[in-house]
Amino acid sequence: MTKLRTIDDALARLTDGMTIMVGGFLATGCPHVLVDEIVRRGVRDLTLIANDTAMPDRGYGKLFVSGQIKKVICSYMGLNPTSIAQKLDGTIEVELVPQGTLAERIRAAGSGLGGILTPTGVGTIVEEGKTKVEIGGRVYLVELPLKADMALINAAVADHAGNLVYRKAARNFNPLMAMAADYVVAQAAQVKATGEIDPDHVMTPGVVVDAVVEVS
Amino acid sequence: MTKLRTIDDALARLTDGMTIMVGGFLATGCPHVLVDEIVRRGVRDLTLIANDTAMPDRGYGKLFVSGQIKKVICSYMGLNPTSIAQKLDGTIEVELVPQGTLAERIRAAGSGLGGILTPTGVGTIVEEGKTKVEIGGRVYLVELPLKADMALINAAVADHAGNLVYRKAARNFNPLMAMAADYVVAQAAQVKATGEIDPDHVMTPGVVVDAVVEVS
Amino acid sequence: MDPRELIVKRVAKELKDGQVVNLGIGLPTQVAKHLPEDVRIILQSENGFVGLGNPPAPGAEDPDIVNAGGQPVTINPGGTFFDSAMSFAIIRGGHVDATVLGGLQVDEEGNLANWATPGKVFGMGGAMDLVVGAKRVIVAMEHLTKDGKPKIVKRCSLPLTATKEVDLLVTDMGVIEFTSDGPVLREIAPGLTVDDVVAATEATLIVPDDVVTMSV
């Protein structure tokens, strides 16, 4: 049994209106080939969960230029003028989340937690509309899980069982997102036979991955 | 600068009444040499945070036989009759925590979270005395962080910068505990020069580790 | 057929090819030996890996590869190791398709008690997380206690593991499915009548017209 799929197969489930998570940090570690295919397919009204909006010509940043995003949940959009313009003119809805909170909210969804308590954002606009709890004299915000219909992951190495290994700073949000979506597609530059990756070196267990796409 | 220490140096801070975390799962992945040294030193009234109480003659299980434990926070004590007898006769205080909740509470402490919301334990004796919150129609318990004065960690490989690599199922609670204590001591079977471990293979960043003890 | 063998063989038929399964210590562990030839499951072990394999040949044990009961096992190709937080993220996060656990009592509401008897409260280990987190909870237990008392009761009197989470109960007398209407008797053991099973059950069972004989 292999999880290796063609890109067409792997993205066949993607439809208008879905919530997608895409790994990367200013597009480093972004699954570029999968994103380009989303642009080609032209699905619309996507909600994007990503660390940032990247740059207009790089990775998931292209999805703003192509007009496929309805809403973005991210920590930063300062390097993508298109995303900023779309926020200002109301084309897209934006939820800004502190980066560490974004990581924990995604992790919470993947881990079956109902949420986490964080001191980040207390006393700022981030706390608006959120439950606050005081524990031991310190105030925390209750931050809720973020999950997606589909996660698009960038791995350096995969095996046929879906096990993933990331490379250097391209790891970032990828392992968290791979746990937090109903359907998980990973692009990998190298696909090995099952058993060829040292079980101690696997960073995302294959059991959470649905499809692997080999990219050159 | 090296974090390599003699075992005497590394454990010099250990005093009566401290709260210690010890890695391991039924003593697999337990830092046996460090625990034996604790027995030799005879410090008393320790609060032990560990997955279980192991067996009377193995790892942190020995600390019950030696009478050094005042309180244990763990998920299971069924294989250590000494710990059970001490619970029943009131010699030790016991806080039983579901294993997944134990992992998350330790992780929360190491991650600066004020706690986590988990569905585990709702409707059981685990919920006694805890805050419950309902989110989206599901009830969760607020579980609070667990931190320690000292964490005792078992690594397979370390470097002089304190970076740690664990081996197979000996990983378990070790990486979590290494983040959650004021002072972190790791025993390692092999200590490499700084830079000799692939930065992608490090499982605990050396920046959280205070002392490495080489054991044979 | 030995009553316990009947249980184990019947449970084995519930598992589907490719599923991620966690088998509890004891009787449930035996299920792995009785899978149909064309069914390969991926075993999750809460001490920190997926891909649990058969016990090693004598002399080939690796002390760092043990199951959650501490017994030496192996890891299959494609298996991976991880820490306890990831292990329970997989469990609590819904990434385990099914768990098979033993039981002391199951009641009409699908509540399960399987970790403590009066005066013997020595730890739930990972059971509470497994029952809450696994997509499907299968309880494998004998229908009556050793002294002939019902274990399927109106209301559990023993400390609960979780509430309303049991999906299927397989005993040596029958198979009971928990539905929103209550427990439904689906199958009875060879040689027994429906009345035999109802008489041995304190909980009120829903008995449809099409109860069949358990086949293994």
Next chain:
Amino acid sequence: MDPRELIVKRVAKELKDGQVVNLGIGLPTQVAKHLPEDVRIILQSENGFVGLGNPPAPGAEDPDIVNAGGQPVTINPGGTFFDSAMSFAIIRGGHVDATVLGGLQVDEEGNLANWATPGKVFGMGGAMDLVVGAKRVIVAMEHLTKDGKPKIVKRCSLPLTATKEVDLLVTDMGVIEFTSDGPVLREIAPGLTVDDVVAATEATLIVPDDVVTMSV
């Protein structure tokens, strides 16, 4: 001396050998170049590693080794990569000794605003987590805005990054320490008088008798 160089050199004196430090994008990044010879710090980069090194030689860039601003960097021996949850566990969990960040406004209470101006709310990135989580928060900014208005105010009017977390403020006019009594003027820039600094500051500064001249 160029005002920005003065700031950077003065901040550099605050960092101690062996500390784990996160430097914000822009001015703070320059601090690394001005450390005393005997001080080596370990740089944390919120996109997922510790041990951030110098920019690579032209042509030697690795697209997977970039800083939080997306610029190519290197990793020093002993550095390690990790995912975004671990990155912010290190930050929020108090494992970063100091962070140096730019500022738009700092007020009497030690509140910081550094991520948004009216109509330009494009994301806080990791700043909120860093300010809440780092053991010591050092703000490096010019004393006045480009059009000569005070940036050290009674009460921040811009969206806050965090409340009451600033420990030290280094500007081109002086050094201000935030104490439980309020902001204390500790040092003034060469060629200025205390009155010059007080006049350029909207917040009420505590001025002790022993204000000294900044030396870099």
